[in-house]
Amino acid sequence: MNKKQIINRAKRTLSTELTALKDLTKILNNNFYKAVSLIHKTKGRVIVTGVGKSAHIGNKIAATLTSTGTPSFFIHATEASHGDLGGIKKNDCIIAISNSGETSELNNIINFSKRFNIPLISISSNSKSSLYKNSTVSILYKKPIEACPLNLAPTSSTTICLVIGDCLAMSLLELKGFKSKQFKNLHPGGNLGKDLKKISEIMHTGKSLPLAVNSEKMSKTLITMTKKSFGCIGVINKQNKLIGIITDGDLRRNMNNNLINKTASDLMTKNPTKAEENLLVSEALNIMNTKKITSLFVCKKNKPIGIVHIHDLLRLTS
Numbered sequence: 001m002n003k004k005q006i007i008n009r010a011k012r013t014l015s016t017e018l019t020a021l022k023d024l025t026k027i028l029n030n031n032f033y034k035a036v037s038l039i040h041k042t043k044g045r046v047i048v049t050g051v052g053k054s055a056h057i058g059n060k061i062a063a064t065l066t067s068t069g070t071p072s073f074f075i076h077a078t079e080a081s082h083g084d085l086g087g088i089k090k091n092d093c094i095i096a097i098s099n100s101g102e103t104s105e106l107n108n109i110i111n112f113s114k115r116f117n118i119p120l121i122s123i124s125s126n127s128k129s130s131l132y133k134n135s136t137v138s139i140l141y142k143k144p145i146e147a148c149p150l151n152l153a154p155t156s157s158t159t160i161c162l163v164i165g166d167c168l169a170m171s172l173l174e175l176k177g178f179k180s181k182q183f184k185n186l187h188p189g190g191n192l193g194k195d196l197k198k199i200s201e202i203m204h205t206g207k208s209l210p211l212a213v214n215s216e217k218m219s220k221t222l223i224t225m226t227k228k229s230f231g232c233i234g235v236i237n238k239q240n241k242l243i244g245i246i247t248d249g250d251l252r253r254n255m256n257n258n259l260i261n262k263t264a265s266d267l268m269t270k271n272p273t274k275a276e277e278n279l280l281v282s283e284a285l286n287i288m289n290t291k292k293i294t295s296l297f298v299c300k301k302n303k304p305i306g307i308v309h310i311h312d313l314l315r316l317t318s
Contacts, residue, residue, distance in 0.1 A: 014147075020144035021159065027164065044090075046071065051098070051106070059074045061095070061166075062074040068172070075088070094118060100124070122134075124138070125140065196282075199275060202312055205305065213238070242302055246264060250267050293310075294310045
């Protein structure tokens with residue numbers, strides 16, 4: 001194959017799978033609603049199972065459900081017949097994935113669900129299959145043309161099942177009221193964990209804060225500003241509320257012999273950009289880039305409780 005043929009093959013693959021996904025809107029019906037409701041009411045865990053390529057898709061669905069607030073794990077249908085059925089409890093529910101719905105390895109799981117009255121949700125393309133007929137709720141999709149030129153290798157069908165899993169997980173996420181704070185708790189590592197940190201977790205507090213009263217002479221303000229090393233100083237009033245900020249740039253613009261005799265309020269820029277303590281690190285970084293500032297005061301009821309420097313954020317996100 002030459003370059004053009006390879007690219008055309010890839011385009012046909014993409015086109016075939018996109019066509020299959022367009023038909024998928026038909027599965028978003030009453031049965032889909034019943035499946036979401038069943039999972040939401042489940043007091044135990046969601047057990048996802050399958051064989052072959054469906055097993056790989058099932059693993060991903062279980063991982064997505066777990067990370068978005070629906071406890072789940074994957075059991076391979078073959079291993080289930082050799083002891084792993086013991087991992088399924090009466091208060092769990094099962095999601096079984098099979099394009100044909102006639103995967104023989106699923107038979108023991110089907111029988112187990114019937115025997116112990118464990119709800120079974122099926123994802124398949126065959127309404128005449130034993131899996132479909134023995135399910136509590138069935139999500140039935142139209143059997144697609146596989147992107148494989150031989151129409152044999154699971155491609156379009158596995159993509160469909162993957163998307164159905166995402167549809168279930170995202171519906172449950174909103175139904176449960178799952179928030180970014182909970183997502184962060186489940187993703188403490190990696191870039192997700194970093195981006196979901198709040199600035200209250202990394203801000204400088206207490207004696208580290210560079211602050212000056214508005215009536216304070218610049219001779220004293222300059223010493224504080226230099227000592228704190230943030231390149232700025234917040235100006236507060238008698239009620240300890242932040243009313244302004246003085247930066248290195250303000251000093252350069254006002255550099256003259258009379259500078260040290262002025263007050264902090266004479267040089268400050270009024271109404272500085274402030275942040276609340278529950279602001280995410282990623283949001284704070286976006287604000288600082290947009291406003292072209294290097295430090296950001298964190299306030300509670302307009303009273304400064306912390307400060308973050310852009311270097312704090314960059315170190316965390318790098």
